[in-house]
Amino acid sequence: MRGAIDAEQFEELYGATVRDVLAYAHRRGAASAEDLAAEVYVVAWRRRADLPAPMLRRAWLFGVARTLLKADGREQRRDRELANELAARPEPSTDPPRSDRRASVVAAAVARLPPNDREVLQLVAWEGLSPAELAVALGVRPGTARVRLHRARQTLASDPAIRALVAEPTATVTTAIG
Known part of the structure; x- marks a missing residue:
């Protein structure tokens, strides 16, 4: 029973x-x-x-x-x-690469970014987070994290120093920010 x-x-x-x-x-x-x-x-x-x-x-x-x-x-x-x-996973770098002039240009451009954009790019480039992991770190939905990452990349790409760097024939910006 x-x-x-x-x-x-x-x-x-x-x-x-x-x-x-x-x-x-x-x-x-x-x-x-x-x-x-x-x-x-x-x-x-x-x-x-x-x-x-x-x-x-x-x-x-x-x-x-x-x-x-x-x-x-x-x-x-x-x-x-x-x-x-x-x-x-490979050990993440604690400092942005500063080995040459291109790296210092990129580092300066990243430093000029708004703090939220800078943090998004650093979490992805330096800490190696995927967009899904970025969403968890930011406490937002994955779609929102992808949009923030896209906008931060666009903001960085629109920096005049970055545009000039990209115009150089040997530019390898991706090695400087991940």
Whole structure:
């Protein structure tokens, strides 16, 4: 029979099943069996109106533990993949390149940009952010980030010093800003 159980009945359920849930967590290699068991009982308390018949509650708790273990495994896998992806990225430069005259012209033009445009270009060029990552960094939608990046690039390209630099036959502006 389904129905919410009260605190006293929940304590009885806990007392009767906690050792089994802990043993299940240990056998499954949970990083912290105690934390997993605690989460299982938090879920059980929140869903106490959805608990199955008393003879099936122990099995239901194992199902909750299994679901939590799977979710934890997915989270750990995502963390490892992200760490591997970040480790594979080249180290970003902390300073803009200043190796020659072209670089100094570009650096001066970037310095003349409005602060928001300058930040957008630096996040993309120096920190290596993609437009999607730029959106996260700015706290805006991806489309908005792409528009801001486009406008910042247009503003930089319209600078007279940059226009003169681009007109030179050996100009390589992209190496100066990423």
